[in-house]
Amino acid sequence: MDDTGSARAELSDLQHQIAEARQRLDLTLEAAGAVGSWEWDIANQRLTADAHFAGLTGQDPLAFANGVPTTQFFTGIHPEDVRRIRIAVAGILAGAEVFSKDYRLLKDDGVIRWIHAEGRTVLDELDRPLRFHGTLVDVTDRKRAEEQLRVAQTAGRVGTFEHTDGYGTVAVSRQFCRLLGLHPTDVLPVRTINLLVHPDDRPIIDPKLPSTPQPERNIEFRITRADSGETRWLARRGEYLQDLDANGLRYIGVIYDITQSKRVEEQLRLANETLSESVRERTRERNQVWQNSRDLLAVVGVDGIIRDANPAWRAILGYELAKIIGRSFLELITQEELDAASRLIEFDPQRLLTSTDLSLTAADESLHWFSWDAVAEGELIYLYGHNITPERKQAEILRETEALLRQSQKMEAVGQLTGGIAHDFNNMLTGVIGSLEVMKRRIANQRYDDLDRFMNAAITSAQRAAALTHRLLAFSRRQSLDRKPTDVVPLIESMRDLLSRTLGEQISLETVLPADSWQAITDANQLENAILNLAINARDAMPEGGQLIIQVANKTLSGRDIRGIDGAVVGDYLRVSVIDTGEGMAPEVIDKAFDPFFTTKPIGQGTGLGLSMIYGFVRQSGGHVEIESALGNGTTVSLYLPRNAKTWAPSATDIGVVTTPMGSGETVLIVEDDASVRLLVVDVLEELGYSAIEAGDGDHAVPILQSGARIDLLISDVGLPGLNGRQLAEIARQTRPDLRVLFITGYAAMAASRSEFLEPGMDMITKPFALDDLATKIRNMVASG
Incomplete structure (x- = not known):
């Protein structure tokens, strides 16, 4: 049989199925005349119904005429529908006015019939339900007709097509062409196909495919056949697939004629309009809102x-x-x-x-x-x-983008930091190198007058460089902190004279230091420096005078308190606030206050590292810093330091140890890879009366430590090539468990917290150090052994 004969045969089958659907529709309308009714007396819990109701539900009509318990309303309902109908009836009994449901009845012989029930409640003057009455109608044939229509929609010849993104043509089947009234071919232009579609409907071929596969549902549209000008209804379905030969998607789909089913649907729509308007409206709203x-x-x-x-x-x-x-x-x-x-x-x-x-x-x-x-x-x-999941994901993407922006800003700060360091260090090195060269020339010319002035200039520049290094380590949170429980109130009280002299007569100093203040875990020396720096900043912000308040308070931070504070965690803190009545800061200045080398002072009057050093010190201590300020209303800088929750008593080291006498020939092993530093330490040891043994790294020091030589103290740099100083100390204590160890560090990340880094019998001194400080450390450690 040729294609034309096959199409005619399939069209005949389709027409036969549509005719059967129409016949079932007629039966549905005829059956609608056999309507059963009921009335439910809510107050007395009695149900009466007519013979049609009893017949539909398979119960005794005489009993219904006399009244039965209301539970018999649910007799015969399919078990899978009982819960749904009970919930709907409960709504009626609770005051809802309209009842409209389709459900199944299960007959004794196993036959299932579809029922449409529709009812209303009668309310008293207080809007309380009195009676519930309604009707039943058998709609089984209508349900079957609807199912037949669904099947009929997918019957008949199907035209296939395939469209690849970026191409102006479509691969089509012969039946595809016949459905559009075109001459059979294998390829058609997209424009030619879409011109046949009604302008109000979606095109058959999407000119631009999406970038990623999308879910696809049936699309219905009208076309004007190219050969006869007849309007027909077609449907399209298909799916998006990744194209194997091109970088994009392709769409594989089918079209088929649904004109006849559309006509039958229209007939069903007209038939359904005979139902009550209220039920129709509620059904429509449920379909549109609830279902879709x-x-x-x-x-x-x-x-x-x-x-x-x-x-x-x-x-x-x-x-x-x-x-x-x-x-x-x-x-x-x-x-x-x-x-x-x-x-x-x-x-x-x-x-x-x-x-x-x-x-x-x-x-x-x-x-x-x-x-x-x-x-x-x-x-x-x-x-x-x-x-709102997509909005949440967009918010997460935004947070990630903001994190990248913050990282970019940090890199910008690093660049600014590098330039600032180079500028300041060049100034300081000029003072050191220039002074040494002048002294060298004068000594060569035997001119010894005025050498002290150049020596002092070199020492001052070197000390400024050392202070800058400490500030950089504080900013980067890599300085060596001696974190331990600290009573902050007496610490601040001991600074009162220093602060008063620093502030001058125009600024009054007030302190608020409660006696019940908690101990804080911090480095006392660094905290003193931080408070002094803040006091100096406050003084400079009050050129005409004012008031400075240093306030201490116990503070417990909750999840709500730390919201929006970078790095803050929930817990107990001791808050140290420095409050001034000065000029205040604008919001854009507050945003940059902790940036390295940012300063509002004129060139040469500020390094811009003060607040960044304080920020780094507090963050390294486990706390955080807050600034509150407004132009003309002063500034409050608050340091939140972690609370010490354990009992603590000061040790002899914390109170201070009396300086011990000179050495008596004890042996000290010095391990330092920098020859200049090693030379200075050896010279100090010899002046103190100790015997010094030198080693340039850990590998050379291990044999000495494992020998039988007398060693009373080990002095080691932390950052050594190969074995670091901490590893060397552990090896030494395997054979010399009571050996005293003094660490020297310029920068070592592992030694950032002394309390975690040091064991009993160990101590630390930070480069660059004064030779007198080194001598005191050595004398005390040897004497305590």
């Missing part, structure tokens, strides 16, 4: 059990509705959000529409975020969940 909504809709009882849910639960979360209905809403909520979810579904008829953001766990264990609204009606709560 992209939001999660649910009906929840006062016990939190989901009574009903719309198809969006399956589409978004992957749950079958049968597994959602009858389940507690709270089972889908994360543990952290249970309280908020419980408040959302609390029964309160007077509650206005509320919104709560909650996440639900999907069937695949992923989290989806929804903005929930809840309304109470009767004893039910209606939930509306708008999917």
